[in-house]
Amino acid sequence: MDWKVKIKVMLKKSILDPQGQAVEDGLEALGYNNVSEVKVGKHLELSIEDVATEEELEEQVEEMCERLLANPVIEDYTFQVEEMEG
Amino acid sequence: MDWKVKIKVMLKKSILDPQGQAVEDGLEALGYNNVSEVKVGKHLELSIEDVATEEELEEQVEEMCERLLANPVIEDYTFQVEEMEG
Numbered sequence: 001m002d003w004k005v006k007i008k009v010m011l012k013k014s015i016l017d018p019q020g021q022a023v024e025d026g027l028e029a030l031g032y033n034n035v036s037e038v039k040v041g042k043h044l045e046l047s048i049e050d051v052a053t054e055e056e057l058e059e060q061v062e063e064m065c066e067r068l069l070a071n072p073v074i075e076d077y078t079f080q081v082e083e084m085e086g
Numbered sequence: 087m088d089w090k091v092k093i094k095v096m097l098k099k100s101i102l103d104p105q106g107q108a109v110e111d112g113l114e115a116l117g118y119n120n121v122s123e124v125k126v127g128k129h130l131e132l133s134i135e136d137v138a139t140e141e142e143l144e145e146q147v148e149e150m151c152e153r154l155l156a157n158p159v160i161e162d163y164t165f166q167v168e169e170m171e172g
Contacts, residue, residue: 008129023130026154032146034135043094043129044109049120060118068112 002049003057007079009070010041044069047084057081088135089143093165095156096127130155133170143167 011017017039024038051057061079070077097103103125110124137143147165156163 010129010131020130023155024132027150030150030153032150034137035150036133036135038130038132041129041131043096043127044106044124045096045127046110046124047122049122051120064113064116064118064121067116069109 001051002047002084003051004082004084005044005046005048005057005061005079006082007044007046007061007065007069007077008041009044009065009075009077010039012074012076015074041075042069054081054083087137088133088170089137090168090170091130091132091134091143091147091165092168093130093132093147093151093155093163094127095130095151095161095163096125098160098162101160127161128155140167140169 019040020038023040024035027035027038048057048060051060058079058081061081065077065079066072105126106124109126110121113121113124134143134146137146144165144167147167151163151165152158
């Protein structure tokens with residue numbers, strides 16, 4: 001079966017987010033003074049083919065996140081999977 | 087009212103995604119040969135306070151995306167809003 005996977009990678013809550021701070025400062029400079037707690041992370045979308053079960057797929061995605069897509073020391077990830085038609 | 091906003095910013099479909107290609111190559115080098123169509127974008131989360139209605143909030147978020155958070159020439163954005171309790 002073929003799958004569509006969406007992965008969100010964000011810095012752990014305890015880690016300083018300088019990119020988020022920069023965006024917050026930029027928004028404030030434009031006059032948006034009611035914005036706070038800006039966090040910036042990554043969003044990945046990808047297709048995976050030839051995986052039989054959702055369980056097996058989740059194993060592969062977790063492994064890919066741990067090995068390449070996220071830095072598990074400083075980042076958390078979550079993902080959603082969806083079976084593709086056809 | 088206070089709000090939590092999640093924004094996804096991705097390159098438009100017609101724009102080459104070199105970061106996605108790099109991730110795809112990296113995954114392939116690790117032995118994941120069943121992965122394709124990798125797209126990499128941004129995920130932002132932020133809090134906005136003192137906006138009375140969801141309509142008004144959506145206007146502000148769209149404006150922030152057009153002016154700073156996304157590059158409308160090459161990127162598309164979508165967002166979800168959620169009212170915060172308290």
